Every structure is written in structure tokens, then in C-alpha cells.
Amino acid sequence: MTDSTPTASQAFLDACAAAIGAQNVLTDAHDTAPYLADWRRRYQGAAFAVLCPANAQEVAAVVKLAHEHRVALVPQGGNTGLAGGATPDASGNQAVLSLRRLNRVREIDAHNNTITVEAGVILAEVQARARDAGRLFPLSLAAEGSCTIGGNLSTNAGGTGVLRYGNTRELCLGLEVVTPKGEIWDGLRGLRKDNTGYDLRDLFIGAEGTLGVITAAVMKLHPLPAARVTALAALGSAHAALDFLALAQRYAGPLLTGFELMSDFCMQLVGRHFPQLRYPFQEHHAQVVLLELSDNESEAHARALFERLMEEALEQGLVEDAVVAESLAQSQAFWNIREHIPLAQAQEGLNIKHDIGVPISRIGHFIEETDAEIARTVPGARMVTFGHLGDGNLHYNVQAPEGGDPKRFLAENEKTLNRIVYDSVDRHRGTISAEHGLGQLKIDENMHYKSDVELALMRAIKTALDPLNLMNPGKVLH
Template identity: 80%
Template sequence: MNASARPTGPFVAACSDVLGAAHVLTDPRDTAPFLTDWRRRYTGEACAVLLPADTQQVAAAVRLAREYRVAIVPQGGNTGLAGGATPDTSGAQAVVSLRRLNRIRDVDPHNNTITVEAGVVLAEIQARAEAEQRLFALSLAAEGSCMIGGNLSTNAGGTGVLRYGNTRELCLGLEVVTPQGEIWDGLRALRKDNTGYDLRDLYIGAEGTLGIITAAVMKLHPAPVARVTALAGLASPHAALDFLAMAQRHAGALLTGFELMSDFSLRLVGRHFGQMRYPFAEPHAQTVLLELSDSESEEHARTLFERLMEEAIGKGLVEDAVVAENLAQSQAFWDLREHIPLAQAAEGLNIKQDISVPISSIGRFIDETDALIAKTAPGARMVTFGHLGDGNLHYNVQAPEGVDPEQFLADYQKRINTLVYEQVHAHRGSISAEHGLGQLKVDEAMRYKSPVEVRLMQAIKAALDPENLMNPGKVVRVPGRSGEKAS
């Protein structure tokens, strides 16, 4: 009998005995916040939402799920953008929320590490690191509500990847509950450990399909003593690439942020958030938000920055620039960047893409794909922004002015998605850079990956989760198994 066909009442009762009835939610009014994804694209049903208090209770819940053949969906802050933490519509799956696993277990300033449970909110880790005069380098728009377990499960990127790497590079060790309900204690705070397969990297980015991350050892860095933040106006993405190369030559590792934003992206922010004005007197096709972080002094950082801008303006790469004079203005520059997705949402439904291509291909990708979309959907407005320094582009398409967004999506979403994915594939890129696959892109991933890669992924899934009870239907398809379909 498939997991989706089994009665779940005994499972729910057993979970109540182990977790306490107050932490097993079944009333629709209580479960509703856990059943719809952040973008409100997916809404599922669940036999229960489980709220374990610690790793041992997570393991007990997984053992019960295995005993009763109930599929489970791990969930952190429910801020994902690909439906990876949303159950299906069968009503037979259980959501395992990690929000009660919210303790910071240890801070080791000498080792530059912090050990945290999966339900700790990202902003809390940043604050605790700052209190120790350290930096936790992961930063993204949802940091006030997303949780580190979800960041690890999707291998989140954020604005500091250029200097510090994505979440995988910031993690040293993990604690994981396996599909068999065992606890793997891999909380090693080591920079070097060459003793076999790297299990840590296997679980990071797996979106809960191989096990549930319950705690992690994360890297800290010395807090910078100075930051210099600026906005630079440029004529094209090609100029931005040349400016990036110049900035890396001048600043090296001090360059910690390099964000690209199209003119329309910033205009959209100004339209819906009137207090955030367009930063330049004249329009520029592209704007770069760049930041230098210096451990020496502000004078040193500003001297570097002035040399960079003098050369960039002298060579015609940068048309205009505005430098933040204080922390408040620096934050205002970052607020412009972070409000682009909010402005898009206020403008109406849109077609979102989180893609990556080799950095050197970004200019050509934008030129070619913009032209193809203009032919396919005349008048469509391009909201293009992202982390230029690591090749991650949020390549989004807004309905033409005056066109009903819902109708635009109904008419064009499938065609535009296919067009963008084909372009990404042609440039040897990835259709998911930092949001994960979830259920949104799992079928497309199976289509664009080579048969060898798909078989390897399926073999790993089958070996670790042979009963397919860990977040089935996400990340990888395993046809013929419970809850799956052929891709």
C-alpha cells in the first residue's frame, strides 16, 4: 500500500504521545500557516503539523513516520520560493516544523564558529556573531524570518557569495536525522577532515529529501572595521562585467558585494515605495551596488574605492556614482536592492527566474534572451537584477503595462519559462541558482540534467531513503515509487 493511501490516525495519535498533544497540530486553523508557500503558489494538505522540541524528538517522529509509512515534509521558516517545504494535496503527509529547535548551542570566537539548531532565525545568528565582534556572512532579504536549516537545505546564496561563498562554504559540520530515524552527529568544527565521503555536502542543498538537518556548525569571520558602499550607473551589463573585473583587481578580497540592477527594477521600487528615490539625476540602463569591507580602516577602504572609481570613470565604464556617507545611507542603498522583489509583488503577478550562467556570459545572456522575449511577448517588462559577482541572475518578466497579470501568466508563462531554460542550457548554466528546485522546477531539472546525472541522483535517493518518505516529489523524481510520477 502506498504511503498516500494509508490511514494516518494511528500515526497522529502516536506522535501526540511522543511530542505532546499541544505540539501535534491538526485543526485547519492551526495548520494553515504551514501549508502554503511564501509566494502562495502552492497550498497542500497535511495529516498533521509536528513541532518537535529537540533532535531526539525529530528522530522519534521520523521513526514513527517510517513505522506507519507516512511521508514527511521538513519545514523551517517557510520562506522558500520553490515549494520545497509545502506538502502535496493528499492530506497524508506530515509537516515537521523545526521552529522549536531554536537554540544557539555554542559560540567559539577562537575557532570562529557558531553551533546552531536548525530553527534559529538567520538574523539572530548575525546578531550573536556581531556581539562577539564577528561576522556571520550569510545575508539575504528574508533574514528576519528564514531559518538556518532552510538556508542549508537550499544552499542559499545571498549578497555575500562573492567574498564568502554560499551556505555550503559557510558550514563546517551538521547534525542530521536520517530517514531511518537515526541521528548522525557530524558537528565537527574542523576546516580539514579528509576521512572519507563528505556527507555534509550531500545533505546541504538536498531540501530534506535525504534527511532532516537539525543543527550545524557555521563559520564566523572577523568583523570588518569599515564598509564603503556605493551605487554606480552604467550603460550595459557588458560595462558592468568590465567594472567587476576592475573592482576585483583593485580591491581583491575586500570586494564583498557587487549587485546588478536594471533601470526598470529601480523605477519599479520608486513607483511602489515613494520614499526610495531613484539615486541618479539621469537614467542609466544598469546600476551596480558595490561594497568594500575592510579590516584595516575606513581611510584605507575609501582610498581603494577612490582609485577604483577614478579609473572606472576615466575609462568610461561608470557614468555616475553615489557613495554612502554613513551607515544609514549604506543601508538605504541595500534597501533599494532588497525592495525589488517587494515592488514586483506590488506591481502584480510575474514570471520569476533564479538562474546562473558563467559570469562572462551574463551580458550575452541578457541581450539574447531579452530579444527573444520581446518577440514572444511584445511589451513585456524585464525586471533583471542579481549577484553579478557569482553569475546569479534573477531574470523576471512583468506583464506589459495595462495587461492583466493573471492573463499574461496564463498566456505566456510556459513559453517564457521554456525559452529562458533553453537559453540557460545553451550557456551551460543552471535553472536554479539559490532558491532550490522544490516542486517548482523538479521536472525541468530532470529534463536538463544528463541521464547519467539523473541516475546518480536517483541512486543516492534510493540508497538513503529507500521507502521514499523524506519530502517525496522534490528535487529528484524517482518514477514508480510512492508519491512519484514519470518526468
């Protein structure tokens, strides 16, 4: 809220209670607490209320009241973000706008291959409803059991299927949005071709609630694969992994739906903290790739293709060893290794995280150069490098030296190591946020690396749509 008095706050709350029901206006500290900290517990905010509308019309009513009373709103979905984008500031003058009650699947159109869902629908529910209709919704994240479609859209989430299906932006055909003035824009058209002016949809995707509130979306569905083949391949370097990726794309084309890179230290961490997820090879290797083929024909066809791919990869010396999942359970075990890397990091202690992206061809050089500079700066620092190699997105994280104090490591080195990593990203024409968004975590870095022209264009859009700066202020832009 911008310089509002407690009286003004109460007037706003009374009006909200009339619009959405008093039971959906939370002010008790016990009730609001779960909405005030981010998933990583890095940010702890304060809010004078948490507002829980049930549909787009109620969202519009709340936003209109916020505009009238000059109250700043922080839209929030599943609260699983990693950049503090859905956490209020510490002033206590903001209200959290929770979209969790907007949880209906409005329509599944099998012929149009679309599903229309409200912003608060859990990602796993969208996947399940698509499967029930004989279709695939390919967005897949570690937090899919609790993150929401609205949050996925607001951060343009990536996940493990980007190589084949694209980011959340590519999976969205239309939006329903409440503007900062409380108007509803109905863009739920489900069209794959529409050249009738500016693409408003893309403005709101990835904007982290700073331009308006996404209340529903039309999302693309795909044919349900007849079979999946999952494998782990061991390689000697990131450069070899890139050559292997090129070979896999040549052999499999669009059937290649997963290609995840994991450094040896990632694998060691998982084995140390989750011994049931054992290292799958007899010897340690510099890099391991998790790859998956999705075939619409048959498992036999997918396996035959995979065998030809691996024969050539071994013959060329790209792959040093490989193991293919022989069952769904083993396939899930392979994916569990990948998905447990962040959990193993957390068990190991505090670390410095980077969600970066560089052109795919530069990944090997980026890792070599940046690893070396970090080693010179903090001898013994341990690199936890993993991510979606097929789209250039790396989770490039730095763990404290063995036996060191993680809190002291962060306090003494975070700023310096961030600058090393982000300067290297910039030299390689990359991005400091590939899929987690900017939120409040990277807002200063964004100001540093964006050009004046780019920032001016972004500010012009923000000012045009939200001149009072009431939509998630303090996120994305200063």
C-alpha cells in the same frame, strides 16, 4: 503517507503525541493553516498533522515513527522558500515536520571562528549572536528576519555576500542529521580539514530535506569588519558592469563583498511603488551596480581604495556616474533599493520569475540574446533583471506589458517564456536554479535539462538513503 488508512494515521499521531507531547501535534485546521501554503502563495497543500519536535532526539523519534507507519514527512523551517519545497502536496496524506522549536544557539567558539546552531534558529539571530561575540556571520538574505538556518542549508541559500564568502555550503563545517530511518548522525566536528571518506555533509546541504532532516550545524564566522563603504555606480550596459567587476576585484580583492546588478526598469519599479527610495542619479542609466567594500583596517583606508577604483573606472569610461554613501543610514537606503525590487514587482502585479545562473563572463551575452527573444515573442514584456553579478546569479524576471492583464499574461505565456529562458541558460552552460532550490516548482524542468547520467546518480543516492520515499516526496526528483 503512502496508502495509509485513517486508522493508521491516528495510530501514528498517538505515538507522536507520546513522543513529543500532544500539544506539539497540531491537527486543527486553524493551527495547521500557516504551514500549508508557501511564501509566494503559489502552492496550497494539505496535511493531516503538523509535528513540532523540540530537539534532535524528538525529531529522530518522529522520523522513526514515520518510517514504521509509512508516513511521508515534509520538513519545514521558516517557510520562506520560493520554490514550494517545504509545502505538502494536496493529498492530505503527508505530515509537516516543523523545525521551529529547534532554536538554540549551542556554542560560539571564538578561537575556532564557529557558531553551532540548531536548524530552527532565525538567520538574523545567528548574525546578532555573532556580532555580540565580535564576529561576522556573512550570510544575508531579504528574508533573514524569518528564514532559518536549516532552510538556508537545505536550499544552499546564496544571498548578497557570496562573492566574498560563498554560498551557505561554504559557510558550513559540520552537520547533525536525522536519517530517514530515525538515526542521528553527529557530524558537528567544526573541522576545516577532514579527508576520512565521502563528504556526507555536502549530500544533505541543498537536498531540500529529501535525504534526511538537518537538525543542527557548525557554521563559520569571520572577523567583524572595521568599516564598510557602499556606493551606487551607473553604467551603460551589462558588459560594462562585467568590466567594472573585474576592475573592482583587481583593486579590492577580498575587500569586495558586494556587487549587485540592477537594470533601469528595476530602479523605476522601486521608485514607482516606494517613492521614498528615490532614484539616486539625475539621468537614467541602463544598469546600476550596488557595490560594497568591507575593510578590516579603517573607513579611511576603504574610502581611499574606493576613490582610486572609481577614478580609473570613470577614466576608462566604464562608469557613467556614481554616488557614495556618506552615512550608515544612506548605506542602508542603497541596500533598501536592492531589497525592495521583489516587493515592487509584487506591487506591479504577477510576473514570471527565474532564479538562474550562468558563467560570469556570459552574463552580458545571455541578457542581450534572451531579452531579444522574449521581446519578439511577447512585444512589450518588461524585463526585471537584477542579482548577484559577482557570482553569476541573476533574478531574470518578466513583467506583463504595461497596462496588460497580469493573470492572462501568466496563463498564456509562462510555459513559453520559461522554455525560452531555460533553453538560453542551457546554451550558456548555466543552471535553472542558482539559489532558491528546485522544490516542486522546477522539478519537471530539472528532469528536462539534467543528463540521464546525472539523474541516475541522484536517484541512486535517494534510493540508498530513503528507499521508502518518505522524506519530502515530490521535491527535487520524480
